[in-house]
Amino acid sequence: MNFTEYIDLLFTDYTLQTITLGTAVLGALCGMLGSFAVLRKQSLLGDAISHAALPGIALAFLITGSKDSNTLLIGALISGLVGTFWIRGIVKNTHLKSDTALGLILSLFFGFGMLLLTFIQKMPNANQAGLDKYLFGQAATLLTSDVWTMCVIAGLSLLVLLVFWKELKLMLFDADYTKSLGFNIKFLDVLITFFIVVSIVVGLQTVGVVLMSAMLLAPAAAARQWTNSLSVMVGLAAIFGATSGVLGTAISASANNLSTGPVIVLIAAVFVLISFVFSPKRGLLFREIRYWNNRKDLQLNKTLAFMYHIVKTHENIDHPHAIKILNSFQGFTRKSLQKLEDREYITLNKSMWSLTEKGFEKAANLYNQSEENE
Template sequence: MTLSEYFELLWSDYTLRTITLGTAVLGAICGMLGSFAVLRKQSLLGDAISHAALPGIALAFLITGAKDTNVLLLGALVSGLIGTFWIRGMTQKTHLKSDTALGLILSLFFGFGMLLLTFIQKQPNANQAGLDKYLFGQAATLVEKDVTLMVVVTSICLIVLLLFWKEFKILLFDADYTKTLGFNTKFIDILITFFIVLAIVLGLQTVGVVLMSAMLLAPAAAARQWTNNLSVMILLAAIFGAFSGVVGTAISASENNLSTGPVIVLVAAVFVLFSFVFSPGRGLLFREIRFRQNRRDLQLQKTLQFMYGIAKDHEDISHPHAIRILNNFQGFTKGTLRKLEEKEWISIQGQEWAMTDKGFSEAKNLYNQQLKND
């Protein structure tokens, strides 16, 4: 199946439509909530929570003996929340750093989850097949009720986000100031964390435990490169996440033996890479262009100041001087002379240059400004 055939079948094929809608909604909610994780410098939290959810899935299956998606995800939610509060407790009541606590919970819960999965696989229960899909995800198992659940959760997140927008925004950038205003910072922090855990749990079926943190962080990291405005960042992150889901699903469906979850993450990584290189404000390309432009401007100013030092010793500032006297100046190039002439700071006749009134005034301002800085 080609990409064009995929998009043609999208409106008529139930399975393709369900999977695409599900991955798009998942990408959007992960982008929105991932923005808070990125801005709060809790990028590793997503990785820890996704791994902490695994034993919850296994225990939910052992207790119920059935592979009901809602029950398994509920177990993952409880396990993820327990892991999250353990991390908070370890950082607040011990001298451990947050990265140490995250690493401990991640490895502990994931190891326990793998142990439970191994135990389940050795049990004489036919229902156990397919539990390992939560490790790497299997988007093909999405059904309409799963997508409906995602849409409902996304809608609730949007409503809560709008209701507590001011509180979330203040807490993100100045937690101490939030306390002085009388807001319950603990409640707001728990509310944000709860929705982040909820988004991660929803994505386990599609992307899996191992890759879920990338789905949470990649759209937000890409959006951060394009804006300094929180609302714009959240909107861009949701768009990047949704596009990653749709394009990743399309590529996976058009090729054989390509898992949807990893492809979605790779598409999101392309958005990140593109943003890191081409975003106007922070992109590497534009940063290099600005650096080169600043270096050229500095070279131009230094050459002008050197000429000013020569011209100011004459009563007539427009007195011509030989170009060769500039040869010993380190910043001098033929290109510099050409730019100075284009700016009408100097005039060139043959092998001689002369400073104009405009150039003399500009050089004098630069000279006085330098004296003030010194």
């Protein structure tokens, strides 16, 4: 199926509409909440929570014997919350740092979850098949009820962000100051962490345990490169996440044997790569351009300061000097003279040069600064 056929099918096939809407909502939700995880320097939190949710899925099946997605996700939510509070408890009550606690909980819960899945697969019960979809995700199994659940959670998350926007923003950048204003830091921390856990849990069916952390962090990391504003970052991250979901679903549906979850994550990774290279303020490309421009400006400034050193012995700054005087100056080129003339710092007359009034003032400032630095 080519892309044109996919577009036509998108308006007629109810299943494809459901999957596309679900991945778009999930991407927007993860991008929106992932911004707070990135800014709070809790990038590993998404990985730990997604892996911690696996034993909850397995235990929910063992207890109920049902593969109903809502039942399994409730188990994942409880397990994820337990893992989250264990991490907080380890950091608070021991000398271990957060990255160590995250790594411990991730390994412990994921190992336990894999053990339970192995046990379930060996049970004489035909109903256990399909639980492994939560490892790598299977977007094709999304139902309308799943999409509605995502929409409700996304709406609640947006409402919470709007209601507590000022407090959350203050907490991100200065928690002590927020506490001094009388706001409950612990409540705000638990609140945003809870919704991050919920967003991860609802995405397990689509993206899977292994890749869910990338879905949470990649759109936010990409958005961070384009802005210093929290509101703009959250909006951009939601757009990047939703676009990754839609494009990933389209590519997966247009090609054979491509799993939707990994494709969505790869599209999100492309957004990160483009942002890291091409963003105007932080992008590697523009950083190199600024670096070379600064080097060129430095060369011109050094030449201009040397000219001032020559001219200041004359009462008339318009007094012409031979270009050959500059030949011994390190870094001097005739191209630099042309650039100085283009900026109206000097005037050229064949083999002679002289400073303009504008160039003399600029050169005097540069010369004085260089003397102060010495």
